[in-house]
Amino acid sequence: MYDFDVLVLGSGPGGQKAAIAAAKLGRRVGVVERDNMIGGVCINTGTIPSKTLREAVLYLTGLSQREMYGQSYRVKDDITVADLAARTQHVIGREIDVIRNQLNRNRVALLSGFGKFADPNTLTVTDARGRESHASAAKVVIASGTRPARPTSVDFDDRTIIDSDGIINLERVPRSMVVVGAGVIGIEYASMFAALGTKVTVVERRDRMLEFCDLEVIEALKYHLRDLAVTFRFGESVASVERYAQGAVAVLESGKKIAADTVMYSAGRQGTASDLELAAAGLSADARGRLSVDEHFRTAVPHIYAVGDVIGFPALASTSMEQGRLAAHHACDEPARAMPALQPIGIYTIPEISFIGRTEDELTEARIPFEVGLARYRELARGQIIGDSYGMLKLLVAPEDGRLLGVHIFGTGATELVHIGQAVMGCDGTVDYLVDAVFNYPTLAEAYKVAALDAMNKMRHLSRLH
Ligand SMILES: Cc1cc2nc3c(=O)[nH]c(=O)nc-3n(C[C@H](O)[C@H](O)[C@H](O)COP(=O)(O)OP(=O)(O)OC[C@H]3O[C@@H](n4cnc5c(N)ncnc54)[C@H](O)[C@@H]3O)c2cc1C
Numbered sequence: 218m219y220d221f222d223v224l225v226l227g228s229g230p231g232g233q234k235a236a237i238a239a240a241k242l243g244r245r246v247g248v249v250e251r252d253n254m255i256g257g258v259c260i261n262t263g264t265i266p267s268k269t270l271r272e273a274v275l276y277l278t279g280l281s282q283r284e285m286y287g288q289s290y291r292v293k294d295d296i297t298v299a300d301l302a303a304r305t306q307h308v309i310g311r312e313i314d315v316i317r318n319q320l321n322r323n324r325v326a327l328l329s330g331f332g333k334f335a336d337p338n339t340l341t342v343t344d345a346r347g348r349e350s351h352a353s354a355a356k357v358v359i360a361s362g363t364r365p366a367r368p369t370s371v372d373f374d375d376r377t378i379i380d381s382d383g384i385i386n387l388e389r390v391p392r393s394m395v396v397v398g399a400g401v402i403g404i405e406y407a408s409m410f411a412a413l414g415t416k417v418t419v420v421e422r423r424d425r426m427l428e429f430c431d432l433e434v435i436e437a438l439k440y441h442l443r444d445l446a447v448t449f450r451f452g453e454s455v456a457s458v459e460r461y462a463q464g465a466v467a468v469l470e471s472g473k474k475i476a477a478d479t480v481m482y483s484a485g486r487q488g489t490a491s492d493l494e495l496a497a498a499g500l501s502a503d504a505r506g507r508l509s510v511d512e513h514f515r516t517a518v519p520h521i522y523a524v525g526d527v528i529g530f531p532a533l534a535s536t537s538m539e540q541g542r543l544a545a546h547h548a549c550d551e552p553a554r555a556m557p558a559l560q561p562i563g564i565y566t567i568p569e570i571s572f573i574g575r576t577e578d579e580l581t582e583a584r585i586p587f588e589v590g591l592a593r594y595r596e597l598a599r600g601q602i603i604g605d606s607y608g609m610l611k612l613l614v615a616p617e618d619g620r621l622l623g624v625h626i627f628g629t630g631a632t633e634l635v636h637i638g639q640a641v642m643g644c645d646g647t648v649d650y651l652v653d654a655v656f657n658y659p660t661l662a663e664a665y666k667v668a669a670l671d672a673m674n675k676m677r678h679l680s681r682l683h
Contacts, residue, residue: 221247224354226332229257230534231525232360235541240323242549247352248325249332252345258362259534260312262382266305271565273304274409284604298389334498356548359523363486371458377465378458378480391415391478395467397455399426401564403483408567411445418448418475420455431576431625488527514544561639563632571635574623587613587622590672594628598659605629610664614672619647630661648672
């Protein structure tokens with residue numbers, strides 16, 4: 218007899234949802250988590266702190282109100298780290314409370330400490346004081362996540378040279394910053410600090426950034442960031458970083474030197490599966506500390522599942538949660554549908570980006586014809602009311618049957634608005650639905666109707682010429 222039916226390693230989004238789903242199915246469930254990390258990277262150092270920081274930046278800088286009240290409009294002139302941290306800590310505290318409560322209510326046991334495999338069904342848990350205990354289970358779900366990858370050549374001190382975990386420990390808002398890596402996390406933070414008035418330089422080895430997004434949207438983002446005094450160095454790499462009492466100098470391979478108060482590396486993330494004594498369970502991790510799984514999230518050892526960032530792409534809180542729920546259902550022999558291929562992407566830059574489905578580039582490469590329907594926020598009454606003149610929503614439509622092939626949004630509310638497109642696409646809806654639908658007025662959602670009419674008119678024009 219095992220101590221638990223299901224034992225989950227890690228309490229981030231994947232682990233949490235796996236634990237709750239198994240508990241709802243009546244199983245005895247335990248979650249192993251380190252003392253100060255309830256909620257995982259998501260709550261403590263990743264999604265929630267960064268999104269709360271963004272909200273605090275938007276509010277305190279008054280950036281989104283400047284079209285209305287002028288370029289010098291600010292809620293607070295001298296924004297300090299304490300101003301930003303107050304909101305972040307408040308939200309983190311509340312979220313941890315919600316998770317603890319949810320686990321409690323569902324009678325999920327929280328085993329505090331660092332877990333490692335002793336054998337395929339047993340974990341050794343070492344608590345903060347070094348005391349060891351053991352817990353066994355019929356099924357194990359690994360949701361141990363990732364940590365920032367740190368190049369060994371760089372001497373991180375968590376003050377001047379930091380990774381994304383170090384942002385919440387900054388002592389003051391830097392006057393200048395070098396962001397190494399223009400991935401999602403790097404660009405999100407670059408835009409937040411630029412909004413705070415920090416002079417940001419982004420160094421990216423590739424010639425483009427966020428190449429999985431719509432090209433036009435990324436061009437618009439770059440324009441906005443340059444307007445906030447961001448400098449991009451594409452096709453360049455950082456060779457070394459020199460640290461001084463007053464800051465650091467990033468030396469690029471091309472020989473350029475960039476001085477900054479802070480250098481933030483955002484150079485990908487490393488899986489934590491290699492810390493788990495996997496050999497004792499008959500498993501092994503890849504070179505990036507990740508595990509591979511089948512379509513049911515089972516590892517090579519069938520009673521051990523893995524979900525979330527530790528299994529790699531897309532490594533989002535949104536997908537990790539669903540993977541956790543599906544793994545738990547499979548582990549508990551509960552029928553479940555597969556994860557839909559259609560998944561939204563949200564990028565919380567300032568302004569924000571969101572999309573679902575395919576991009577113009579992907580469709581062109583696959584030789585799939587499409588028509589574009591465009592709505593600009595400045596043509597919407599709600600766009601004028603909120604002072605967003607740059608936002609846009611783009612529909613990619615199949616000319617032969619009007620199906621939506623992609624929805625790309627840039628501007629206020631993009632990450633919320635995308636779900637209307639997701640619902641239409643998920644139900645195999647066509648552009649006709651959006652043309653006929655009545656939307657609340659004045660809303661940003663109305664952009665769907667405007668874009669649908671635009672696509673419809675172009676398609677009609679084409680058919681009249683035939
Ligand atoms: C700065 C930043 C911003 C992000 N923004 C977004 C966003 O806007 N939207 C989005 O969807 N995603 C975002 N993400 C990604 C998101 O945070 C992750 O996809 C998500 O947290 C992964 O969840 P997970 O379940 O894999 O576990 P994680 O959240 O990675 O947590 C894993 C947990 O396992 C614990 N653990 C590990 N090993 C052990 C062990 N041996 N014993 C006990 N406990 C262990 C860790 O302590 C940790 O608490 C962001 C990430 C970062 C870094």
